[in-house]
Amino acid sequence: MRPHYLTSLFSPRNVAVVGASDTPGSIGQAVFANLLAGNFQGKLFPVNLNHKVVGGIPAVPSVRLIEPAIDMAVVCTAIRTLPAIIKDCGKKGIKAVLLAKEFSDSEQLEREILNESVSIARHYGIRVLGPNVLGLMRPVAGFNATNYTSKVRPGNMALVSQSSALCTAMLDWADSKGIGFSSVISVGEALDVDFGEILDYLVADNFTQGILLHVHHIHHARRFMSALRAAARTKPVVVIKSGRYQDDVTGVTHSSNLIESGDVFDAALSRAGVLRVSSIAQLFTAAKVLAANFRVGGKRLAIVTNGIGPGVLAADSAYTNGVELAKLSETTMELLNNALPRNWSHGNPIDLIGDASPVRFRTAVKACIDDPNVDGVLVIFTPQAGTDHLTTAQLMIGLQRESSKPMFLSWLGDAKVSESRDLFSKAKCAHFRAPEYGIEVFRNLASYHHNQQLLLQTPSPLEGKREAPDLSRARAAIAGAMAEGRTVLSERESKEVLAAFRIPVNPTLLARTEDEAVALAEQIHYPVVLKIDSPDIIYKSDVGGVELNISNEATLRAAFQGILERARQAMPEARIDGISVQPMRKRRFAREVMVGVTHDSSFGPVITFGAGGIAVEVMHDRALSLPPLNQYLVGSMIRKTRIGQLLGAFKNLPAVDMDELVDVLLHVSEMVCELPELREMDINPLVADEKGVIALDARIIVEPLKPDVKRYGHMAIMPYPMHMVRSATLTDGMKVTIRPVRPEDAEMQQEFVRTLSDESRYNRYMSSIKQLSQTMLVRFTQLDYDREMALAMTCETENGEEQQAVARFITDPDNEGCEFALEVADKWQGKGIGYILMNALFDAAREQGLTVMRGEVLAGNKGMLKLMHKLGFTVETHPEDRALTIVTKIL
Secondary structure, three states, X not given: OOOOOOHHHHOOOEEEEEOOOOOOOOHHHHHHHHHHHOOOOOEEEEEOOOOOEEOOEEOEOOHHHOOOOOOEEEEOOOHHHHHHHHHHHHHHOOOEEEEOOOOOOOOHHHHHHHHHHHHHHHHHOOEEEOOOOOEEEEHHHOEEEEOOOOOOOEEEEEEEEOOHHHHHHHHHHHHHOOOOEEEEEEOOOOOOOOHHHHHHHHHOOOOOOEEEEEEOOXXXXXXXXXXXXXXXXXXXXXXXXXXXXXXXXXXXOHHHHOOOOOHHHHHHHHHHOOEEEOOHHHHHHHHHHHXXXXXXXXXXXXXXXOOHHXXXXXXXXXXXXXXXXXXXXXXXXXXXXXXXXXXOOOOOOEEOOOOOOHHHHHHHHHHHHHOOOOOEEEEEEOOOOOOOHHHHXXXXXXXXXXXXXXXXXXXXXXXXXXXXXXXXXXXXXXXXXXXXXXHHHHHHHHHHHHHHHHHOOOOOOOOOOOOOOOHHHHHHHHHHHHHOOOOEOOHHXXXXXXXXXXXXXXXXXXXOOHHHHHHHHHHHOOOEEEEEEOOOOOOHHHHOOEEEEEOOHHHHHHHHHHHHHHHHHHOOOOOOOEEEEEEOOOOOOOEEEEEEEEEEOOOEEEEEEEEOOOOHHHHOOEEEEOOOOOHHHHHHHHHHOOHHHHOOOEOOEOOOOHHHHHHHHHHHHHHHHHOOOEEEEEEEEEEEEOOEEEEOOEEEEEOOOOOOOOOOOOXXXXXXXXXXXXXXXXXXXXXXXXXXXXXXXHHHHHHHHHOOOHHHHHHHHOOOOOOOOHHHHHHHHOOOOOOEEEEEEEEEEOOEEEEEEEEEEEEOOOOOEEXXXXXXXXXXXXXXXXXXXXXXXXXXXXXXXXXXXXXEEEOOOHHHHHHHHHHOOEEEEOOOOOOEEEEEEEO
């Protein structure tokens, strides 16, 4: 793939500093001095209108007068000069500009100048970082285009921050802890270059092993999520967010009112497979632990100590942090009963008694490590009479080297145990002065593990369906309301949409008069429910608009009039269409839950689940997730809620039909994917019991579609593109399936590579690999369909599905072109597979708006080159390697 288009910004060779100065205290002087002092290997060119020499280097009045080509310009001058400077940069051919000076956010004139400058930059193809930024550092390259005056060490972590002030605080804290950076990037307002593009660059940066983000707000959620998910698949990403309480989700439904500011951002980070922390200290600690490859497989912790007091305090801290104390297996308990003193604690925390020897510590910790019910071990040592802290520490270091499960070591005290702490530091063990810090790190590791599992999920919008939805029926109900100028669907219309997506609903019939209501009640049989039917009344119970369990005509007539009177008194201006009549559903063992949809201004649709009924906002029991969902994600949502704990068998209540409940959430996810007009929704209550589920009430709010929105463009996470699944026929008449690759295809993909001949493997990978590494396997099967595509051709054999070929493309960072690859299994070659699959790949690329496809083919691969000519590619010799050819096709 071609070099990243931001290379000129992050790895420049020739840099012009516009406004470079010798004036003490000026931004130009601070930035230029840092660049000179940083051992930058490229060339610096000062630009100054009034001085011919700056810092001992000849200066020019304009970048256009610099003779060599310039990769990047750092601008340190007043805002009024920006349009002219950027125009000069464009004429000079400069492709990256850093605005290394703060400007006012509120002054209208300055805002207009900034907008004009960005417009000029776009005209010339210039990328702009800033404004209101600290600057840009690449300590590993000696590049420091900032006014930061303190030392920044080189290292393997990248720091990206939206706040200059917080960035400087982080740098100061990191220096005191000896932490270094590959890059430090201050994003500022991000008028042009933003988080998504920066993350794209850092994913491919060999100097960066971990990424730290400070985020205040984001501009492009889809790009942010795509880049974040791509980064998290290969490198640990830790995020700290400011302004949690500033961006409230607004709406009229319970689902919207239940979501607090920051909730959606948390859900987005979880789906992206990254870890969110709440303090600068946690940010760096988590990053160091993750970069050191500490991992856990769950949240079950065992605590081993030689003091019951510290053990109980640690257990309390675990409870506070949401860490589960592991329940030791029978085998472990038997081993400990035989090995430990009779008065040990006989449970977790494991108290070894105060005089515990090093061997006793090792025996207990080893038993916990071997226990399948334990995901990590916290070891607390208290120096007491007869104990040996140093030998115990040495045995723990040895155990950690033998085990894949993490150990967290806390030697309490100070001078007496300092030698052990030094030993832990040299051995790079996770050790803490207080057990609470170790528990906090374990919790973060468990959260990271959970989020990584969420990252693996690639749901189909149609997953879990036994019967396809009736999209035309649902869209007709929505179109009917919007044709009348309404955005709020009535209960009847809302249930019509739900029914179209195969969600069980309680039938709703409209009565405009008492007599009509009586006739309908006799038709559906008593008892019945009456509800006010009005597009202006969202919460019917709030206006006394619901009457339950009506068992005869006289009661119905009285209830009918009572509902109308109460509704007119509470909301005189409301339009009332009539009274709906519904069967009264009595279910002895029912639980009431709520499923909803709300809309976030950044991340789009969000699905909620929680306790239902009229007191939902008081109970405040809910979980949320970004669609699309699959069974794993739905199960994770349900387990997070209190009502979720009551859905199984409970006292005299049988377990609810979980399969039906999960199906409802999958259907709602499908609705969100396929109906971009859907903005908010409440299904409340959704009654669930052992017999199934049924929606007793529902309300949907819609909004007109924006023009030219691409399919699924309303979502932050691109769903599995089910519409690309299709059948095809080979030249020999064989029926095959072409479909996008899924994560569960990993083993099939690995087997496909294993069966390739040495020649085919070399032609594809330009190496003699026998199989894909785990990293490559993840990369090839866990796709972000918004920025890449892999289409597999498969057929059914007696051993199951077999992959015959795969074609893939990866979008260039400029989102205009892509690079492709094609593999066809040896035994399936010569059947027209390559031609069919590549044409399907062309269609997928065009759907994403790409205009050109290119690739590299070995000059000796005559079969592939013949196919390229047949498909309309131009073929040229690689300018730097005659063993390669470059093939290009305009789409």
